[in-house]
Amino acid sequence: MQIPFPWWARIKGRVLVFGVAMSIFPLLFLGLASFNAAKLNLERNIQEENYERATAFANQIHEFVDNMADSLTHVASTxxxxxxxxxxxxxxxxxxxxxxxxxxxxxxxxxxxxxxxxxxxxxxxxxxxxxxxxxxxxxxxxxxxxxxxxxxxxxxxxxxxxxxxxxxxxxxxxxxxxxxxxxxxxxxxITKLANRRIGQAGYFFLTDEQGNMIGHTDFSHVLRREHIRQNPSVAAFLAGRPPTHEGSEYANPAGLKVMGLYAPVGNPNWAVFIEQPLQEAYEPIYEFARKLSLIVLAATFSVTLISIVFGLKLTRPIENLDAEVRNIIATGELTRVIPRQNQDEVGRLILSFNRLLSMLDEKNRNLKAEKELLTTVVGGIGAGMALLDADKRVLWWNSIFAELFGTDDLQNLPCEQILIGEGFDCLLEEKDRVISLDVHGKPRFIRQMHYELAPGNPDNAAYLLILEDVTQRVEMDARMIETDKMAAVGLLASGIAHEINNPLAVVSAHSEDLLDRLNETGNDTPDLAEVQNVLHIVSEQILRCKTITNRLLHFARKGKKGRDLFDIGVATAQTTALLGHHAKQKQIRLESRLEEGLWVWGNENEWQQVILNLMNNALDASSAGGAIEVRAWRDRAAAEINLEMQDQGHGIPPSQIKKVFDPFFTTKPPGQGTGLGLFVSYGIIQKMNGHLAMESTPGHGTTVKITLPTPDGSPKKALDSPLA
Missing domain, CATH: 3.30.450.20 (PAS domain)
Structure with a gap:
């Protein structure tokens, strides 16, 4: 559909306006300049002519008086x-x-x-x-x-x-x-001297030194004794201001606009005044203005006709091009060729436009192919994708995204209305996290990722939301963690057995001694106090065995899913206690400097597994007489919690330090390691939004550094939390 637009928005209208403007403005400028110059020249000529007339009339009066005086003097002398x-x-x-x-x-x-x-x-x-x-x-x-x-x-x-x-x-x-x-x-x-007229309506008049009118071209003004002292020219004469060639414009007593000036007679002290109506004085100027207006109108009419002819000749090929382009837009025929009628700039424009159409057709085919490829990639990527606007409403989604939520009608739905489930929210604060979702009645683990898009894109999209089904990966990671945990439990079994044997030996010795004394006759029969003392010792040793087994059970139990707020200092101390016997056997000191109240978000059981893996590696790498130091503290300025574990073992070569977090990589001899400990530990620390790094110097030992964020960046808030 063609959108109508006014004529002045068209090129032919602009050509017409330009032609008329370029003819009118110069003519107006020249006409106004000529008019002003002619007006000034005419005013000056009129004023000079009137001043000469007034001066001549004043001279005639002066001569008349002199002649009369000479005549009287001649009569008197003769x-x-x-x-x-x-x-x-x-x-x-x-x-x-x-x-x-x-x-x-x-x-x-x-x-x-x-x-x-x-x-x-x-x-x-x-x-x-x-x-x-x-x-x-x-x-x-x-x-x-x-x-x-x-x-x-x-x-x-x-x-x-x-x-x-x-x-x-x-x-x-x-x-x-x-x-x-x-x-x-x-x-x-005066009747003799003032018998001439100033144009058709101009006139002379004569005043004495007191401003009384004593002569006029129309003598009736004198007979009426007309009051003229307020006349600007008369007032100038009475004030003694010298006459000038430039008159002044004012209204005479009859209210008529006139141009007036005066010339003094001298002796007697009279003055001659001339007043001429402005309409009459400026009539030549008005006549010149009328002629100039006719010239401008005639020139404008001529230029307008010429502009119309040239405008039509110039714009007709452009209008034809516009019609052809609208037809191409309506039909979508990018292969169409627009006929070239002229060899001028418009013809070259048509030629360039045809080349552009050819390029657009090629680009269109490429875009269609790329769109099909993109659709195939997006559909086969195995992840649900959706575009959200700034208000987090759905603008676009792929089939996998719709399949996750069991509906295809997601247009403009709020994110909060779609993402309903455990761990789901539309705050989009974390860029990468794993959440749970029921898909077709089956529990699935979904990896939720989002990316902020640059503003100003065609769809006004603000976020790209990606939901990836990582159920198999999560389950595999869980099995791997559990496998690693069971391997660690197996390593702990011998040490735990030795630790339990010590209190059991004490229980056995005291029990046998008490039974032997009870079976003997004589004065050595234990009294009630001795029996109570032996039972008290037995009870303490049994409690000791229970504590040891509880630690093992606490570590070996199947960990619950999700996150909780726990103190890594307490969890770290409980884990290192499990390895106390193993450290004694290897004659290695365990030193701990753990601050209190190191609360973090995570899974306590998984954290214990990280500490156990790192401690086992440190024990395996250390020699008798060495020491393992565990330090944990809070960095309040950076809102972080730091833990370092340092051993004095043989260290790791630089060529292998980059591979230590790879799965199934180990520096231990065959049969002594699975290569999963550091890999699993690295994944657990990442889940806690932390960072795990390792520094090692061959022959001097290894230091493992863990950095974790404090809850909400505020340790005090973590301590005040109900979960704490």
């Missing part, structure tokens, strides 16, 4: 005598002529040197005779300047006006003999 003379008609004629020639003048006054008005003419009002002497007002005249400009004021009809005053000087002495003052209408002047 008509100084008439203007300050005593003929009013001539003076009024000069003033009227000036008023007619200068259309921007609303009124003209002449005053003497003490600022008393001599004559006055006006364009829009009638000049009535003065009731008293009148002086010039709105005068801030400084003798160091050519002219004086008053502050701007507004007429009753709202028109901004200001006074321009020049001095009338004597042609000879150049001393001021009077003053000529003109009231100038700013509306007419």
């Amino acid at each position: 008509n100084s005598t008439v203007l300050t003379g005593s003929e009013p008609e001539a003076r009024l004629m000069v003033l009227g002529t000036l008023l007619r020639e200068e259309p921007y003048l609303d009124a003209v006054k002449v005053a003497d040197s003490r600022y008393r008005v001599l004559s006055e003419v006006a364009r829009r009002e009638v000049v009535l005779p003065a009731k008293g002497p009148e002086h010039l007002e709105n005068l801030s005249f400084d003798e160091t300047n050519r002219y004086s400009i008053s502050t701007v004021f507004f007429s009753p009809d709202g028109r901004p006006e200001f006074y321009l005053t020049v001095a009338i000087r004597d042609t000879q002495t150049r001393r001021a003999i009077g003053y000529l003052q003109a009231k100038i209408d700013l509306k007419g002047m």
Whole structure:
């Protein structure tokens, strides 16, 4: 079954995305870079152009004021005598002529040197005779300047006006003999100068040094006395900050976003402001952005078509290969050959894939053969095998494992549910041990082994459990141990007989002496105390014989199976006592240094057999006058119990020391050894999870070393155990 996947996960989708991305991203990058550069350049050009316009307008205002001042100065200098003379008609004629020639003048006054008005003419009002002497007002005249400009004021009809005053000087002495003052209408002047527009919606306006609007492209703003001091450009002018080519963006009183800047007039201390809506100022940028977007869309569309064409051409052979592979997976035909259509990389891929199919087919046949061989080996190995997961549930088992438990349905069963019986558990603490199990109603001995597997295997198996039927081996080992024990008992028989003869001789002598004295008549008849003393001696000797026979019986009895907690010091002392007579006969000393409380897990009877075998070997290897030393102690640091048996015999050659634990190998003369003693002893020590080693130096003796673990690694725990 084919699993659907989205188009963007396919190669053709990725080719399309790559082509579009490789066309869009560079175009976007270049477009954005061009757009930003054009925007910055256009902003700079607009700002510079507006600043030049504002500067030009400010210069025109300055020139207009200078020209008006020059015109007044010229009139004053050419008509100084008439203007300050005593003929009013001539003076009024000069003033009227000036008023007619200068259309921007609303009124003209002449005053003497003490600022008393001599004559006055006006364009829009009638000049009535003065009731008293009148002086010039709105005068801030400084003798160091050519002219004086008053502050701007507004007429009753709202028109901004200001006074321009020049001095009338004597042609000879150049001393001021009077003053000529003109009231100038700013509306007419600004209407003449500001007749140009800034784009479609841009505009000029003019403010005085106090931030009052005194001129505007739309004069209605002046008539409304619009408050503009909070305007950022006006605030910069009032704060005395120098003008720059870079304007600022802000909202005008109408709430429209504009780009504004200003240029100072100088003298008078006015400023010209230009504001242009951002929408209009940036219209070329927006137009450029629209064109750039169309270019990007057109390029994207073209690249998309090209990507689709090349993507289909590139991916069609891959899709054909994918279809062929899915068909092979569905049918399992590894011998199938995929047709090669192209000579490009895809064609070489198909060729390589065909080679891979051939190799897979060969590997598959080999795996099948190996699987059959493995099945044969696993089935014929004679042991039950099972794989357990980390939770110790059965994942896999062979037929022998199922036969041991009489069922074939073991999948995912817990180990504890299967291994039920004496000695069975799923703790898997010991890697190798022998347990008992009833198989089809018959008791069998099973060797249980387990191995931890490396994590990450395909089946997530954690353990390999092996159960091997070792009943015959166990029974053979038991018979061998029993045979070795009986051989040891035979060796002990003569010594035990001699030991029993001694107390029996004492019993016989005292009994005969007592009977003889009882049969005699006379004064030598034993009294009751003597009879009791003789019977007491007889009783002690009989008890001695009983102790000797009990030791032999204890050693010769058939040992019970299983393990128990026993003291190897006590068991070792009892065993060496059985060989005491034999050692005396050979004139060999037996020395023992055994600590108390050397508790271990094992079979006491088998341990006695180990000591007996080692002691017999030491006695056979020792000469008269020698000694055999037995030492046993606890190593608390290593949680071990150690026993060493050292003799002073002839030793074992190095060439034979490696063979001493082999069955039926012996260094004794023919007829004096079976070759099973050390072999059996080595097996018993291994069953106790211990270690037996032998060191020997020819001519100096042999040392046997046994190391056993303490129960649970804690001697105190062993002593506290109920079995102790």
